[in-house]
Amino acid sequence: MPPSIHPIDLILALRDKHLTPAIVFLTSRRACDEAMQAFDHSQILLPPPRQRAIADVLDKVIAQYPSIAEHPLIPTVQRIGVAAHHAGHLPSWKIAVEELMRHGCLDAVFATTTLAAGVDFPARTVIITQSSIRKSRDFMDLTIGEVQQIAGRAGRRGKDLVGFAIVTPSPYIDLNVLTKGFTGHPEAINSQFVISYPMVLNLLKAHPLDQIQPILAKSFAQFQLNQRAEVLERKLDDLRDQMEPYGPRVCTDWITEWQTFDHVRRQKSHRAPVRRHEPPEVAARFHFLTPGRVVAFGRTRGVVLRQYRSKGQKSPMITALRLGGGITESPASTVTEVSDRVLDCVDAPVYPWCTPESVEELLHHLEELPGRLPELPILIPKDDEPIPDAIVQTLGDFACPTCPSRSACQRDYPVASKLRQEQHRHVKSIQALRTSLWHRFQEKIDVLQQFGYLTPTAHLTEDGEWARLIRIDHSLLITELLRAEAFNGADPAMLAAVMSSIAHDDDRPGAFPRVSSGLASLLGQVRKLAASLSPHEDPPLLRADIAAVTERWIGDPGLTWIGLCKSTTMAEGDIYRLLARTLEFLSQLHTLKATHPGLADTASRAIANLRRGVLEELP
Amino acid sequence: MTTQELEQLLAQQPIALLHRLARGRVQRHFRAGKRRLIEVLLRHSAENRPGFESDLMTLIGEQQARPSPPPPPQTPAARKPKPSAPQRRTTHRPVEPESHEPAITLSSWLEGLGVPPTKAFIPDAWQEDAIEKLRKGDVVVSVPTGSGKTYVAVEAARRAIAENRTVIYTSPLKALSNTKYTEFSKIFGPDQVGILTGDRRDNGQAPLLIMTTEILRNLLYDAGGGEIDVRLDTLGLVILDESQYIADPERGVVWEETIIFCPSQARMLLLSASIGNPHDIAEWITSIRPTPCHLVRHTTRTVPLRAGYLHPNGKLTPLFRTVGIPHGHPSYLHTEAKRLFIQYEDETLPSRSRR
Numbered sequence: 006m007p008p009s010i011h012p013i014d015l016i017l018a019l020r021d022k023h024l025t026p027a028i029v030f031l032t033s034r035r036a037c038d039e040a041m042q043a044f045d046h047s048q049i050l051l052p053p054p055r056q057r058a059i060a061d062v063l064d065k066v067i068a069q070y071p072s073i074a075e076h077p078l079i080p081t082v083q084r085i086g087v088a089a090h091h092a093g094h095l096p097s098w099k100i101a102v103e104e105l106m107r108h109g110c111l112d113a114v115f116a117t118t119t120l121a122a123g124v125d126f127p128a129r130t131v132i133i134t135q136s137s138i139r140k141s142r143d144f145m146d147l148t149i150g151e152v153q154q155i156a157g158r159a160g161r162r163g164k165d166l167v168g169f170a171i172v173t174p175s176p177y178i179d180l181n182v183l184t185k186g187f188t189g190h191p192e193a194i195n196s197q198f199v200i201s202y203p204m205v206l207n208l209l210k211a212h213p214l215d216q217i218q219p220i221l222a223k224s225f226a227q228f229q230l231n232q233r234a235e236v237l238e239r240k241l242d243d244l245r246d247q248m249e250p251y252g253p254r255v256c257t258d259w260i261t262e263w264q265t266f267d268h269v270r271r272q273k274s275h276r277a278p279v280r281r282h283e284p285p286e287v288a289a290r291f292h293f294l295t296p297g298r299v300v301a302f303g304r305t306r307g308v309v310l311r312q313y314r315s316k317g318q319k320s321p322m323i324t325a326l327r328l329g330g331g332i333t334e335s336p337a338s339t340v341t342e343v344s345d346r347v348l349d350c351v352d353a354p355v356y357p358w359c360t361p362e363s364v365e366e367l368l369h370h371l372e373e374l375p376g377r378l379p380e381l382p383i384l385i386p387k388d389d390e391p392i393p394d395a396i397v398q399t400l401g402d403f404a405c406p407t408c409p410s411r412s413a414c415q416r417d418y419p420v421a422s423k424l425r426q427e428q429h430r431h432v433k434s435i436q437a438l439r440t441s442l443w444h445r446f447q448e449k450i451d452v453l454q455q456f457g458y459l460t461p462t463a464h465l466t467e468d469g470e471w472a473r474l475i476r477i478d479h480s481l482l483i484t485e486l487l488r489a490e491a492f493n494g495a496d497p498a499m500l501a502a503v504m505s506s507i508a509h510d511d512d513r514p515g516a517f518p519r520v521s522s523g524l525a526s527l528l529g530q531v532r533k534l535a536a537s538l539s540p541h542e543d544p545p546l547l548r549a550d551i552a553a554v555t556e557r558w559i560g561d562p563g564l565t566w567i568g569l570c571k572s573t574t575m576a577e578g579d580i581y582r583l584l585a586r587t588l589e590f591l592s593q594l595h596t597l598k599a600t601h602p603g604l605a606d607t608a609s610r611a612i613a614n615l616r617r618g619v620l621e622e623l624p
Numbered sequence: 625m626t627t628q629e630l631e632q633l634l635a636q637q638p639i640a641l642l643h644r645l646a647r648g649r650v651q652r653h654f655r656a657g658k659r660r661l662i663e664v665l666l667r668h669s670a671e672n673r674p675g676f677e678s679d680l681m682t683l684i685g686e687q688q689a690r691p692s693p694p695p696p697p698q699t700p701a702a703r704k705p706k707p708s709a710p711q712r713r714t715t716h717r718p719v720e721p722e723s724h725e726p727a728i729t730l731s732s733w734l735e736g737l738g739v740p741p742t743k744a745f746i747p748d749a750w751q752e753d754a755i756e757k758l759r760k761g762d763v764v765v766s767v768p769t770g771s772g773k774t775y776v777a778v779e780a781a782r783r784a785i786a787e788n789r790t791v792i793y794t795s796p797l798k799a800l801s802n803t804k805y806t807e808f809s810k811i812f813g814p815d816q817v818g819i820l821t822g823d824r825r826d827n828g829q830a831p832l833l834i835m836t837t838e839i840l841r842n843l844l845y846d847a848g849g850g851e852i853d854v855r856l857d858t859l860g861l862v863i864l865d866e867s868q869y870i871a872d873p874e875r876g877v878v879w880e881e882t883i884i885f886c887p888s889q890a891r892m893l894l895l896s897a898s899i900g901n902p903h904d905i906a907e908w909i910t911s912i913r914p915t916p917c918h919l920v921r922h923t924t925r926t927v928p929l930r931a932g933y934l935h936p937n938g939k940l941t942p943l944f945r946t947v948g949i950p951h952g953h954p955s956y957l958h959t960e961a962k963r964l965f966i967q968y969e970d971e972t973l974p975s976r977s978r979r
Contacts, residue, residue, distance in 0.1 A: 157769025160927030211848035
C-alpha cells in the first residue's frame with residue numbers, strides 16, 4: 006500500500022462523496038508541487054462548462070495581473086480543477102487561486118499550513134495529512150489552536166450546512182495530536198514582549214525617563230508577570246502561616262542567631278576528629294596504620310602498604326602484604342593487633358604501592374619476625390565527648406549555649422530555616438517579576454548610551470533623533486552603518502542589495518548570480534560590523550547570494566522577472582517576498598530625508614528601480 | 625515454523641495474548657506497542673524456540689476455547705461467538721465504557737451535506753452582542769475560525785463612520801490587508817476606504833483606513849513624538865484583526881505597543897481566533913484603558929464541523945463515534961477508523977524498520 010493516498014484517488018474519493026471543494030494541507034511546498042504533477046496526464050477532467058468557468062475567472066485575474074498569464078499550472082487548473090497555493094508562488098497567483106476558490110470553481114487546492122494562518126478562503130472540506138509543522142528548522146507537533154485553525158477552514162458560511170475535516174494518514178502522522186486538537190480547548194497565549202532599540206528611542210522621545218516604568222507596566226507582558234507574581238504572593242502568605250510557630254523566641258531573630266551559632270560551632274568542631282560511623286578503636290588505630298607497620302589479622306600477619314578511605318566502603322581501608330606474599334585490600338576493622346614494629350618500605354604511587362624490591366624485602370623481614378610482638382599502646386577515646394569548655398568560651402558572644410530555648414531552637418531550626426529560605430526565594434522572584442521589564446529596558450538604554458544615541462540623562466542625541474525612525478529588525482546595525490558612512494557613494498543597486506541581505510532571514514539554499522566586487526567588499530564591511538555588534542544585537546544572515554539577486558534586479562532595468570527567476574533557484578514567491586521586504590527597508594531609509602538627503606535620494610532611486618514588472622502589479 | 629511464519633502468526637494475535645506470552649520473557653513488556661512487542665518476542669524466541677512455540681500454541685488454544693468477547697450487559701452470554709477473523713479483531717480492543725452506544729455509520733455522518741437555502745442574513749446573537757457592547761467600551765472577540773468576525777468589524781466600522789469618526793482596521797499580513805481593502809471597498813464604496821502600507825498610500829483621507837499593525841504602531845509613535853501623521857484626534861475605532869498574533873514570538877510586541885498607545889478616546893475591537901485565555905486579554909485591556917473591556921466569546925461554530933478518516937485505499941469513515949466533534953473526548957474514535965489506522969501503522973511501520 007502506498008504510504009499516503011495518491012492525489013488522483015483523493016480527488017476521485019472527494020468528488021464521489023460530494024466533498025469538494027477541499028483544501029488539502031500538505032507538509033511542504035514540494036509535496037504540493039508533486040501533487041500537481043500527478044495530474045499532468047490524468048484524464049479525470051472537469052465537464053466543459055466548469056472548465057470554461059475557470060477560464061473566465063482566470064482571464065479576469067490575468068487582466069489585472071498579467072504576470073501570471075504564462076503560469077505553468079494553468080493547464081492543470083483548467084482541466085482538472087485543482088491548484089497549488091503556497092509561499093513559493095507569486096502573490097498574484099495566490100490571488101488567482103483564492104478568486105477561483107471564492108467562485109467555487111475548483112475541486113481542491115493543495116496548500117501548506119502557512120495558508121491556515123494567512124489569507125482566508127474557506128472550503129467545504131479540509132484534508133489534513135500531517136500532525137506536525139516545521140517551525141524554525143524543527144518539526145513541532147501542531148498545537149490545539151493550530152489544528153482548530155486548520156480545521157476551521159472547513160465549512161463555508163451560507164454555502165455549506167456542515168464542514169468536514171478529514172484526516173488521511175501519511176508517514177509520521179500522529180493521530181493522537183489531531184484528535185486532541187479536534188476535541189480539545191485551545192491553549193492559553195502568552196505575551197512575547199521584546200524591547201527593541203527603536204522602541205526605547207521612540208519612548209524616550211515622547212516621555213521622560215521617569216515615566217517609562219509606568220508605561221512598561223501597562224504591557225500585557227507585565228500583566229502576565231503580575232499574574233505569576235500574585236501566585237507567588239499567595240504562596241508567600243501560606244508560608245507566613247506556616248512560619249507562625251517559629252516566631253520570635255528569646256531572641257527575635259532566633260533563626261539567624263542559631264544559624265550563626267551553629268556555623269561557628271561547626272567550624273570549631275572541624276578541629277576535633279572527623280566523626281564517622283566507625284567504632285572509636287578503629288578510628289584511633291587508623292592513624293597508626295601507616296606504610297610499613299606490622300599488623301595482625303587474626304592469626305596471619307602482614308605489613309601495611311597504604312591506607313585509604315573509599316567511598317564505597319564504610320570503614321577506612323588498608324592494603325596489606327600478608328605473610329605468604331598475597332596483597333589484600335581489607336577494612337581497617339579486620340586488623341586485630343597493631344605491633345610497635347615498622348618495617349622500611351619504599352612507597353610507589355601504583356600497585357603494589359611500593360617498589361617490587363621492597364616487596365621482596367618486606368616479605369623476607371616478615372618471615373623473620375618473632376612469633377610475638379609487643380603491641381602498640383593506643384589510647385582509645387571515649388564516645389560522645391562533651392563540647393570542650395574552651396569552645397564554649399570562644400562562643401561566649403552567643404547566648405545560645407546557655408539559652409533556655411536552646412533545645413527548641415535546635416529542634417526547629419531545620420524546618421524553620423527551610424521555610425525562611427523559601428520565603429526569601431519567593432520574595433526575590435516576585436521582585437524580579439515586577440522589575441524585569443524595566444531592567445531589560447535599562448540594559449537597552451545602557452547600550453544606546455554607549456553608542457551615543459542617548460545622552461547620559463537618557464535624552465535623544467542628534468543621532469538618536471534620526472535613528473528612532475528606523476523601526477525594523479537589525480536597526481542597530483543599520484544605524485551604525487549609516488554613522489560609519491558605509492553607503493557613501495554606493496549606487497542604488499548596492500544599497501538595496503545590502504538592505505536585502507540584512508532583511509532576508511530564511512536559510513533555504515539558493516544558487517546565485519555573481520556578486521560585483523564593490524558589493525562583495527561592502528558586504529565584508531557589513532559582516533565585520535555585524536559581528537562586532539553581536540553582543541547587542543543578533544547578526545543577520547547577510548547572504549551574498551541574496552544580495553546578488555537584488556543587485557541584479559535593481560542594477561539592470563532591462564532584466565525581466567523571468568530572467569531574474571532563472572538566475573537563481575529561489576522560488577518566485579521567495580524572490581518576491583525578498584524584494585518586498587527590501588522595499589520596506591528602503592522606504593525606512595527614505596524617511597531620513599532631513600538628515601541624510603544623499604542616502605534618502607539613493608534609496609528612493611532604488612525604490613523606483615525596484616518597483617517594476619511583477620512588483621508594480623500589487624499594492 | 626519459519627521466523628516469518630511465526631511473525632505473521634504473532635501479528636494475527638491480539639495484543640493481550642502477546643502480553644501474556646511476554647510475561648516472564650520480556651522485561652517491561654507492558655510498555656511496548658504491538659509492533660515492538662513482536663520484534664522483542666521474536667528476538668527472544670531465538671533462544672528457546674520450541675518452548676516459545678508451544679507456549680504460543682497453548683495460549684492460542686485457550687483463546688479460541690474461551691468465549692472471546694466479554695458478553696455485553698444487555699445480552700446474556702448464551703450467544704456463541706463465531707471464530708471468524710473480523711469479529712475476533714473487534715474483541716481484542718479495550719472495551720470503552722461508552723461503547724454500548726452504537727457508532728454512527730458513514731451515511732449518517734455524511735447526512736446534511738449540502739448547500740443551505742439562501743435566506744436573509746440574520747446576525748448571530750454574539751455578533752449583535754459584540755456590536756452592542758462596543759458602545760459601552762472596548763471589546764475582545766474570541767470565536768472559532770470562520771464564524772463571521774468580519775461582520776462585526778464591518779458593522780462596527782459602519783456605525784463609527786456614521787458618527788463621522790475615523791476607523792483604522794489592521795491585519796497582520798500585507799496580503800490580508802489587500803484582500804480586506806478590496807472587500808471593504810465593495811461594501812463601503814471605494815472612496816470610503818484607504819490603505820496605508822510601508823511604501824504606498826491610497827486614499828489616505830478616507831474614513832476607513834486599512835493597514836498592517838506595524839504601520840499603526842509607527843503612526844502612534846509619531847503621534848507620541850509630537851508629529852501627527854494621521855487624524856488621530858478623530859479616531860473613533862481601532863479594529864485589530866487576528867489579534868492572537870500578540871503571542872507571535874517576533875511580532876507579538878507590536879500588538880502590545882499598539883494597544884498600549886492607542887488613543888483613549890478611540891474604542892478598540894480585538895478580533896481573535898479561539899484562544900485559551902481571552903479573559904486575560906480583556907482583563908488586561910480593562911486595567912490599562914479608561915473604559916472597561918468586554919469579552920465576547922463563542923465556542924460553537926456557525927457551520928458545524930465533522931471529522932473523518934480517509935484511508936489511503938480510498939475508504940472513507942467517520943473519525944469519531946459521534947456525528948459531531950466529541951469535545952473533551954479525544955478517544956471516542958470510530959471503530960472502523962481506528963481499525964484502519966492501526967492497519968495503516970502495521971503496514972507502513974514494519975517496512976520502514978526492515979529497511
